[in-house]
Amino acid sequence: MIRAALVQMRSGRDMARNRADAVAMIREARADGADFVTTPEMTNIIEPDRPRLRAIARPETEDESAATFAALAAELGLWLNVGSLALKGAGDRLVNRSLLFAPDGRVVARYDKIHLFDVDLLSGESLRESHAYEPGSAAVLARTSLGHLGLTICYDMRFPGLYRTLALAGAKLFTIPSAFTVPTGQAHWHVLLRARAIETGSFVLAAAQGGRHDSGRETFGHSLAVSPWGEVLAEGGTEPGVVLADLDLRLADEARARIPALRAGSLPHVPVLKPHSGIAS
Numbered sequence: 001m002i003r004a005a006l007v008q009m010r011s012g013r014d015m016a017r018n019r020a021d022a023v024a025m026i027r028e029a030r031a032d033g034a035d036f037v038t039t040p041e042m043t044n045i046i047e048p049d050r051p052r053l054r055a056i057a058r059p060e061t062e063d064e065s066a067a068t069f070a071a072l073a074a075e076l077g078l079w080l081n082v083g084s085l086a087l088k089g090a091g092d093r094l095v096n097r098s099l100l101f102a103p104d105g106r107v108v109a110r111y112d113k114i115h116l117f118d119v120d121l122l123s124g125e126s127l128r129e130s131h132a133y134e135p136g137s138a139a140v141l142a143r144t145s146l147g148h149l150g151l152t153i154c155y156d157m158r159f160p161g162l163y164r165t166l167a168l169a170g171a172k173l174f175t176i177p178s179a180f181t182v183p184t185g186q187a188h189w190h191v192l193l194r195a196r197a198i199e200t201g202s203f204v205l206a207a208a209q210g211g212r213h214d215s216g217r218e219t220f221g222h223s224l225a226v227s228p229w230g231e232v233l234a235e236g237g238t239e240p241g242v243v244l245a246d247l248d249l250r251l252a253d254e255a256r257a258r259i260p261a262l263r264a265g266s267l268p269h270v271p272v273l274k275p276h277s278g279i280a281s
Contacts (some may be wrong), residue, residue, distance in 0.1 A: 002146050005029030005242040006207040006223040007039040010047045012214040015056070018044055018246045019065050021240065022082075023072060029242045030076045032267040036146055038081040039206045040223070041096070041154045041177040045086055048215050057088040060110075066099060074105030079146055083177020083207050084113065084153050092132040095249045098151045099226070100142050111151035112136030119186055121248075129155075134257065141169045147249050150202075154178040159194050160199060166202035172228075172252035174202055185220025190232070198230040201256035202248050203273055210238040228255035 007025045011018045022043055029037045044065040047053040062064050065085055073080040080101040089095040089112075096113040114136045116129040139162055142149045150166030150173070157176050166174065174196065180189055197204040203226065210221020223236035225245035234245040256262055 002035050002249065003033045003224075004205055004225065004245050004247055005032065005034035005037045006205055006234070006245070007037060008208055008221060008223040008234065008239070008241050008243060009040050009043060010211045010213055010219075011040070011042055011044070013045060013047050013210060015045050015065065019068055023068065025240070025242050026069075026080065027071060029244070030078055032242065032244055034078065034223065035243065036062070036079045036203050037082070038175050038177060038207045039083045040181040040209045041084045043082055043085060043177075046066065046209065046213050046215055046217060047086070047221050048217065050098045051085060052096065053132065054088075054092060057086055057094055060099075062074060063087055066107075068209050069099070070101055070105040070107065073101035073103060077103045079103060079144060081149075081151070081175050083175065088136045094132050096129070096133050096153060098140075098153055099176070100144075100149070100151065102144070102145065109140055109142035109149075109151060111140035111153070113153040113215070114139075114154065114162065115155045117155040139165050139169075141166055141171055145171075147172050147254065150174045152176050154180065157196055160277055161257045162276045163196050163200050163202070164262070167202055171200075172202050172249055173199075173247070174204050176204060176206040177208075178206055180220040182218050182220050185222065189220055189222060189225065193224050193226050194230045194232070197226040198259075199230040199261060201251065201252050201259065201262065203228060203249070205245070207243075208236070210236065210240070244248075 100109040150168040150171035209219040221238035225233040236243040
């Protein structure tokens with residue numbers, strides 16, 4: 001059994017304030033018995049001004065947030081997934097990086113977001129993550145004392161092949177830290193997260209950003225914990241706070257036995273589609 005905590009935030013443009021908010025809620029989660037804590041995408045900052053973000057971002061080895069969370073994980077003796085941080089990458093590019101800290105404070109896994117969010121919204125807002133960020137190139141599976149964990153971030157959830165790959169490698173628990181927009185959240189948040197859980201027979205933990213940020217951006221919130229059978233175990237609202245869920249990882253094996261979609265040979269042969277004119281010969 002694992003008691004997991006999802007930290008829901010409303011990160012702003014002040015890294016120090018965001019860090020302090022996250023630390024306070026992680027401490028609260030540990031006091032409530034959490035063995036594993038996960039925070040949302042962009043825990044350290046949500047900054048729409050890309051030149052300013054590039055100017056203040058630091059490499060992981062120099063980043064104050066990364067150092068703070070490492071020390072906190074060691075102090076509290078818990079597994080801590082910092083959903084993602086905006087960090088300086090190679091050249092003038094940034095990386096959107098998820099970090100997993102062991103109870104001794106070591107970084108045992110790091111994952112750079114593979115699928116970047118480039119979209120034009122009906123509201124007129126245009127988001128181009130690829131203009132500032134370098135995409136990751138590899139899926140990341142972390143083998144921990146709590147079980148095998150697949151690290152992903154937000155927009156990744158729309159690409160089921162990533163989750164199947166991680167599940168086949170042994171993952172029974174996925175983190176999907178997010179900063180989802182409100183329109184897409186209302187339409188797709190619950191159904192996508194439940195689908196990723198059901199089709200892989202895995203637990204899904206999605207800590208989220210929520211509410212109106214000081215930059216003017218609004219995010220959906222509703223941090224969600226989902227069972228391998230697709231049941232919503234716990235859900236947040238739109239305000240910052242801690243969402244707790246107790247996970248029995250044996251349920252992943254049970255779900256996979258009932259729906260053996262991951263077994264070798266479970267994918268049927270699909271014939272090649274041949275173009276046809278529709279004109280009778």
